Structure formats: structure tokens, C-alpha cells
Amino acid sequence: MRKRFKEFGALLTAVMMVCFTVSGCGSTATSSATGSTSGSETASSAKSSSATESTSSSGKYFDKDATVKEVLTKASEEGKIGNWGGGNEYELLALLSKYGLKTSFLSQGYDMDGFDDDSILLASVMTYNEKGLVKNSYPGGYGYGDKVKTIDFNQEGVGMLEDNIFCTKDFAKANPNTVKAFISASLKGWKDACADPEAAAETVYKYGSSVSSQHQSYMAKEVKKLVETDINGNAVSDDKLGYINDDAMQQTLDIFRKYVKLDDSSANDALQKMALDDFRDNSYWEGATSGDFGTPEKSDVTIQLKWLPQAQFMGYYVALDKGYYKDLGLNVTITPGGGDIGETTAVYTGQADFGTTWPATLISADASGMGLLEVAQIYQRSGLQMVYKINQ
Amino acid sequence: MKTKKINKNMVTNILYPVIFGAIILILCQTQIMHKILGTDVFTLPLPSRIIEIISENIPKIMVNVKATLIVSVGGLIIGSLLGYLLAIIATVFPKGGAGGLSVAAAFNAIPIVVIAPIFNNLTKGISSDASFRSMIAKTLVVTVFCMASMSINAYRGLNELPPFSVDLLKSYAAGNFTIFKKLRLPNSIPYIFIALRVTVPGCIISGVVCEYFAEYVIGVGRQIRENIVTAQYATAWAYITVACIMGIIMYIILLIAENVLLKGRKS
Incomplete structure (x- = not known):
């Protein structure tokens, strides 16, 4: 009898403690929700x-x-x-x-x-x-x-310049036709996407989207501006889409090494000595736009995105959807990124053949010896801004 | 006879781990390890390069080490004290105590990656200074981890007494407090160290992990993350090494303390 009472007491206390914890969490959760009004309530x-x-x-x-x-x-x-x-x-x-x-x-x-x-x-x-x-x-x-x-x-x-297309130097050297074909089909996709952002947003949404369709459509229109306007605010002509502008890239490199110091001294030395030719090559873009390339050496390729599937990458999804990759003999898989997935590491280790990243990240990876090569620059200006509230 | 025993202890406790570590280091430096693991010097940099980076960045590393230590040691001390207090409460109220500690054990099973962001949100109202409230959030995570482990072990120490010892003391007309002071408290000391052997290395690990999610950008763990994402592997490994050294030093301090405090006891 006594033992049973003991067991009951233990059970009761356990239940009570659980209740306290749950109610504690509950009350704090609501207070935090009022602190940070979230979602549609906002x-x-x-x-x-x-x-x-x-x-x-x-x-x-x-x-x-x-x-x-x-x-x-x-x-x-x-x-x-x-x-x-x-x-x-x-x-x-x-x-x-x-x-x-x-x-x-x-x-x-x-x-x-x-x-x-x-x-x-x-x-x-x-x-x-x-x-x-x-x-x-x-x-x-x-x-x-x-x-x-x-x-x-x-x-x-x-x-600083942002979303680009890159691969490893070794891959580009071994598969020049694959690289050119990939750029060519991707640019075609980007052109279509910028011509009709609404349709591009729908395509992206179809392929798995991390955000709502309204936001996707907003994003497509904003991305179009970054692709078609350069870093000085001038329009980018249609035949220069994806071209790596040396002035803008030099500015990106200069700003990076002027204001950022890498802790690894040998990487920092490499960064200070780095020139444009060490990490970007426009010849693949030139080959791609002139149509001067043969059948791809490697037909099954993967592109590692920098982030979740969204209109930020609409050009690739449109090219995939409209079969532009297939037309050039490529079987492309788009791998979404997100969180702490390092797109540079994925391409370096060969999990992906191509990747999109920001040149600054690519430069820092190359400074420590990754041997990556930028082959096209999709975004011609920075899409980063700082936002602040104004007093009413 | 006595010296011989100490020597044997020294061989097993110090010499073997040191030899093992040295072998690993040599394998890395000679790149045999890289061949075995199928990796390269970029992903797994040579130990000499890692040491070079550490020696070049000592001031910056110390800032981060200090931030991590405040969180880890703070959480360890608060958590251990609270855990012991919980064990005492459970002993004083035996009817519900054991069951209550099962709940504490359940807390121990919650992954750090889950509670770290939750505590981040809960502590937003504490202070307008981000560095302060971020530190509190991190310390709370370590506290929860240490508290659970300590309470379970201390409860065992307070209750798993030598047979008939309580009856004996009661036959001397000893009160509950005397039993606690003379019997339970000394009996629990070795169990405290059992708990600490888990929580001391664990507090560094949980401190490092919850820095990943922290609002304020500081700490050894945060540097590991930032450097891996930006493909600065050599620097990331330098911080990983620093985190290991921190854990090892804390563990050595614990072993010394244990040797001194438990002198004459069978461990």
C-alpha cells in the first residue's frame, strides 16, 4: 500500500513538473510573440x-x-x-x-x-x-x-557584384564545351525570365518554392533590375547579359581587400596579390554567346544554388523548364542551397559542377587555395541594401 | 609499492593519450592521414599551418576564448549548483523526487540546437544590449545541460548509501539534518565528480554550439562557423583546435581537483 502511494506521489510530481514547464513555456512563448509580431498579423x-x-x-x-x-x-x-x-x-x-x-x-x-x-x-x-x-x-x-x-x-x-556562375578551374579546363553550353543555355533562360518575370516566377514556384507566389513575383521583378542594370546605374545591353565587367569586378576585388583582412596570413597575402585573371575568365562567356562550341564533354551536370529555390535563380529554372539545357545536350540538376551549405565547398569537392555565389566569397575561397573560376556574372550590381525605420 | 602505483597511473592516464595524440599529429603532418581519409591539405590543413595561424592571431583568439569561457564556465557553475539543489530537494521529498528527476533527465535529452534558438527569443526582453542578452541566452543553454546531468548523479550520491547506514545513524538518534551532513553529503562527493566528468567537456561543446545561433557575433564556435562558410578552412581548424585545447585544459583541471579532493578515497 505504502509503495503504491509512493509511486502515485512520484507520478503526480512528475505530471506537475511537466505542467509547470509547459505552462512556463506557453506564457513566455506568447510574450515573445507579442514582442516580435510575426507573419500575417503584422x-x-x-x-x-x-x-x-x-x-x-x-x-x-x-x-x-x-x-x-x-x-x-x-x-x-x-x-x-x-x-x-x-x-x-x-x-x-x-x-x-x-x-x-x-x-x-x-x-x-x-x-x-x-x-x-x-x-x-x-x-x-x-x-x-x-x-x-x-x-x-x-x-x-x-x-x-x-x-x-x-x-x-x-x-x-x-x-560589390553578387550572383555569378562558377566552377573549378580544373573542370573548366577539362570540359570547356560543357561550360560554354551551360552558360549559353542559362543566359537564354535569364533573357526569357527578364522578358517576362511573372511567368518566370510561376515557373520557379512550380519547381519548389520557399516563399509565397506573391513574394516570388515581387522577387522576379526586382531580380530583373539587378540583371539589366550595372553597378553605376546604366542599362546593360541584351548582348552583354552575364558578361563579367572588369571595372565592376576590379571594384569588388579592391573593396574586398581594402576592408577585409583574412586571419590566415598566407591566404591574406594571396588575396593582396590577386588579379582579375586569377579568378575570372570571360572566354567561356564569349564562346557561349558566339555559339562557338562543340558537344559537351560531360552531359550530366549539377548546379549548386546559393540559397533556397526562389526567383533569385529564375534564369536556371526557366532554362530547365523550357528545355534549353536539353537542346544543347545537357542534363542539368538544380540543387538548392540554404543555411550553412557552402556553395564554394560543394563545387570544390565535386558534389556540384557549377555553382552560384558572390565574387567576394569566391575570391576569399580562392585566396585560401580552392582554385575556383568565375565564368559569368549574372547580377551586374549589388542587391544588398540597409533598411531603417523613419520617425513618423 | 606506492610509487609504483603512481607510475602505473601516470602511464595509463597521461602517457597513452599523449602517444595517441602524437601519432595522429605525425600522421597529419606527413599527409598519411590525408591519404587514408581521401582528403587534401585544403580541407584538412597541416598542423604546422594551424599552429602558425593560432600564433598570428592570439589577441583575436583570446577575445573569442574569453567570451566562450564566460558562457561555458558560468553555465557550468550555475547549472551544477542548481542541479545539486534539485537533487537535495528530491531527497528531502522522496515521494515525488525520483519522478521529478526523470523530467530533469528528459531535459538532458533535448538537443542544444533546439533550445539555443528558443532561449535567444525568450531573452530578447532582458536587456537592450545585444552582447549582454546574447550571453545570458547562451549561459542558460549551458545551465540546462549541466543542471540535468548534475541533478541525476547527485541524487544517486545522496540516496545510494551504504546498507544499513541510515538505520545505524537513526539508532544513534540522529536527525535528518545530521544524516544529511554526516552521511549523504560526503557520500555524494564522488558522484559530483562523475557528473562533472560529463559536464566539464560538455559545457565547452554546448557553449560552442549555441554560439552558432547567438545574436551577438562572438566566440570560438561562431568563428568556426563563419570561417567554414567562407571557405577559410585553415582558420576554422585553428579555432577548432582552440576549442579542443579549452576542453582538455578544463578536463585536466577537473582531474587535478578530483585527485586532491578525493585523496584517500577509492575512485
């Missing part, structure tokens, strides 16, 4: 909260007419500048160095909750992705509309 609640905040504290955010320097200085002093890190931070480091501010930043999550709940005042956004989430009020958006402003890295002169 669109409506953001308006009311910002309205009350503007009356109580007018100086919490940034002045509507504040200069870039003022915004950066205030955010830096409060230590509330955000970036994702992992190779996406170089432009931000360059911008902060340019204004003589300390180059530290907070780790920004892959949603914009940190920006929404004010733990980050100056957040990194891609024009085609997070900026849309912040401004628009479709499902998943935060609906800030005109209540936010952005800093453009291109205008600040510290813009």
Missing part, C-alpha cells in the same frame, strides 16, 4: 504600434531627412546593425569602414523579426527578398510601406 498590428510609438518617442528611429552618415553613426553607436554574416557582410564592413565606424554587427536571422521588434535598427536586406517582406503586406510581409528607407550600396560606391 500587417495590421504594425500600423497601430508605430502610430503609438511616434507619439511617445519621436527620436527612437531615424529622421526622415537623415544622411547616410547620420543613420550609420546612430545605429553603430547603439550597436544595432544587422547582417547574416557568412560572406554576406563584406559590403557592410566596407560601408562602415568608409565612414570610419567600428565594423561590428549583430547576427541577423533569416526572417525580419529582429528588425520588426527593434532589436536591430539598421538591418541588411536584399532588394528582391527581405526588402519586399519589410515593405509589402502580402502574407509573410511586415507591411511597413513608406515607413522605412534604405541605403543603397551601389550609390555609396561600395557595391
Whole structure:
């Protein structure tokens, strides 16, 4: 009898402790949810909260007419500048160095909750992705509309090139026709995608999308601008699509080695000595656009994307969907990235034949000896911006 | 006789691990290891290069080591104290204690990768200073890990007593507090060290892992992640080595403390 009572007591306490833990988690979870209004709720609640905040504290955010320097200085002093890190931070480091501010930043999550709940005042956004989430009020958006402003890295002169196509030097040397065919078909896909972004967004959505269809369509339109405008704001002519512009690439390299120091001294030495010819080659692009290539040496190829399936990579999906790869004898598999998947490592180890990354990441990988080669530059300008809220 | 025993201990405790480590190092440096694993000097850099990078970046590394140590050691101390307290409570209330500790054991099974982001969100309201609240979030994760392990082991130490010893003390008219002080507390000391042997290396590991998810960019674990993502493998390995050294030094300190405190006891 006594034993049974003991068992019952133990059971009761266990149940109670579980209840306490669960209820504890429950209450804290709700408090955090109110702190960081998430998802579709935000669109409506953001308006009311910002309205009350503007009356109580007018100086919490940034002045509507504040200069870039003022915004950066205030955010830096409060230590509330955000970036994702992992190779996406170089432009931000360059911008902060340019204004003589300390180059530290907070780790920004892959949603914009940190920006929404004010733990980050100056957040990194891609024009085609997070900026849309912040401004628009479709499902998943935060609906800030005109209540936010952005800093453009291109205008600040510290813009660096972004999404490209690369492979290893060994692969390019051994399979020149495969590389040319891949570029040729991909460019055809990108041209189609930019001609009709709506249709391209639908194609991407069909192949597995990480975001909603409305956001996908927004993204396609923004990506089009990055592909068809160069780093100085001039239009890129149709026959120069994907061409590696030496001036823009030199700017990317110069900014990178001026503002970023690699801890590995031998890699840092290699970085300082590096020239454009060490990591980019336009001859494959030239061969691809002139149609001057034979049958591919390797027909089954894989491209490793930098991120999840989304309109950021619409050109490849359109080329795949319309059979442009097949027309040139290529059987292409698109491997999505995401999180901590290193696209440079995937290509280096041979898990993928091609990859898309940012030249800065490729340069840093090459400096430590990966031997990668950029063969085309899809995005001709930087899509990175810094977003901040303005006082109402 | 006594010296002979010490020598034997030294051989098994120190010499064998050192020889094993030296063999691994030699295999790496001579690139035999690279052939066995089918890798190259880029992915697995030579030990000489790793040491070179460490020696060149000592100030930067120390900043990160300090950040990781504050989190790991802080979590270890708080977690161990709380865990022991929990064990005492469970001993004082035996009716529910054992069952309650099963829940603590369940906490031990939650992966760090799961609780780290949760604690990040929960601590957002604590302070407007990101470095501070990020440190608190990381320390909490280590605390939970250490607390669970300590409470289970300490509970065993407080309750798995020599047969009839409680009856004996009761026959001397000893109260519960006296039994606790004279019998349970000394009996639990070796069990504390059993727990610490798990939690001391574990606190470094959990500290390093939860830095991956932390809001504020600092710490050895964060550097490992950043350098691997940006394909700086040699630097990443330098930080991995630093993390290993931290764990080993902490473990050696524990072994010395154990030797001193448990002198004359059979371990």
C-alpha cells in the first residue's frame, strides 16, 4: 500500500513538473510573440504600434531627412546593425569602414523579426527578398510601406557584384564545351525570365518554392533590375547579359581587400596579390554567346544554388523548364542551397559542377587555395541594401 | 609499492593519450592521414599551418576564448549548483523526487540546437544590449545541460548509501539534518565528480554550439562557423583546435581537483 502511494506521489510530481514547464513555456512563448509580431498579423498590428510609438518617442528611429552618415553613426553607436554574416557582410564592413565606424554587427536571422521588434535598427536586406517582406503586406510581409528607407550600396560606391556562375578551374579546363553550353543555355533562360518575370516566377514556384507566389513575383521583378542594370546605374545591353565587367569586378576585388583582412596570413597575402585573371575568365562567356562550341564533354551536370529555390535563380529554372539545357545536350540538376551549405565547398569537392555565389566569397575561397573560376556574372550590381525605420 | 602505483597511473592516464595524440599529429603532418581519409591539405590543413595561424592571431583568439569561457564556465557553475539543489530537494521529498528527476533527465535529452534558438527569443526582453542578452541566452543553454546531468548523479550520491547506514545513524538518534551532513553529503562527493566528468567537456561543446545561433557575433564556435562558410578552412581548424585545447585544459583541471579532493578515497 505504502509503495503504491509512493509511486502515485512520484507520478503526480512528475505530471506537475511537466505542467509547470509547459505552462512556463506557453506564457513566455506568447510574450515573445507579442514582442516580435510575426507573419500575417503584422500587417495590421504594425500600423497601430508605430502610430503609438511616434507619439511617445519621436527620436527612437531615424529622421526622415537623415544622411547616410547620420543613420550609420546612430545605429553603430547603439550597436544595432544587422547582417547574416557568412560572406554576406563584406559590403557592410566596407560601408562602415568608409565612414570610419567600428565594423561590428549583430547576427541577423533569416526572417525580419529582429528588425520588426527593434532589436536591430539598421538591418541588411536584399532588394528582391527581405526588402519586399519589410515593405509589402502580402502574407509573410511586415507591411511597413513608406515607413522605412534604405541605403543603397551601389550609390555609396561600395557595391560589390553578387550572383555569378562558377566552377573549378580544373573542370573548366577539362570540359570547356560543357561550360560554354551551360552558360549559353542559362543566359537564354535569364533573357526569357527578364522578358517576362511573372511567368518566370510561376515557373520557379512550380519547381519548389520557399516563399509565397506573391513574394516570388515581387522577387522576379526586382531580380530583373539587378540583371539589366550595372553597378553605376546604366542599362546593360541584351548582348552583354552575364558578361563579367572588369571595372565592376576590379571594384569588388579592391573593396574586398581594402576592408577585409583574412586571419590566415598566407591566404591574406594571396588575396593582396590577386588579379582579375586569377579568378575570372570571360572566354567561356564569349564562346557561349558566339555559339562557338562543340558537344559537351560531360552531359550530366549539377548546379549548386546559393540559397533556397526562389526567383533569385529564375534564369536556371526557366532554362530547365523550357528545355534549353536539353537542346544543347545537357542534363542539368538544380540543387538548392540554404543555411550553412557552402556553395564554394560543394563545387570544390565535386558534389556540384557549377555553382552560384558572390565574387567576394569566391575570391576569399580562392585566396585560401580552392582554385575556383568565375565564368559569368549574372547580377551586374549589388542587391544588398540597409533598411531603417523613419520617425513618423 | 606506492610509487609504483603512481607510475602505473601516470602511464595509463597521461602517457597513452599523449602517444595517441602524437601519432595522429605525425600522421597529419606527413599527409598519411590525408591519404587514408581521401582528403587534401585544403580541407584538412597541416598542423604546422594551424599552429602558425593560432600564433598570428592570439589577441583575436583570446577575445573569442574569453567570451566562450564566460558562457561555458558560468553555465557550468550555475547549472551544477542548481542541479545539486534539485537533487537535495528530491531527497528531502522522496515521494515525488525520483519522478521529478526523470523530467530533469528528459531535459538532458533535448538537443542544444533546439533550445539555443528558443532561449535567444525568450531573452530578447532582458536587456537592450545585444552582447549582454546574447550571453545570458547562451549561459542558460549551458545551465540546462549541466543542471540535468548534475541533478541525476547527485541524487544517486545522496540516496545510494551504504546498507544499513541510515538505520545505524537513526539508532544513534540522529536527525535528518545530521544524516544529511554526516552521511549523504560526503557520500555524494564522488558522484559530483562523475557528473562533472560529463559536464566539464560538455559545457565547452554546448557553449560552442549555441554560439552558432547567438545574436551577438562572438566566440570560438561562431568563428568556426563563419570561417567554414567562407571557405577559410585553415582558420576554422585553428579555432577548432582552440576549442579542443579549452576542453582538455578544463578536463585536466577537473582531474587535478578530483585527485586532491578525493585523496584517500577509492575512485
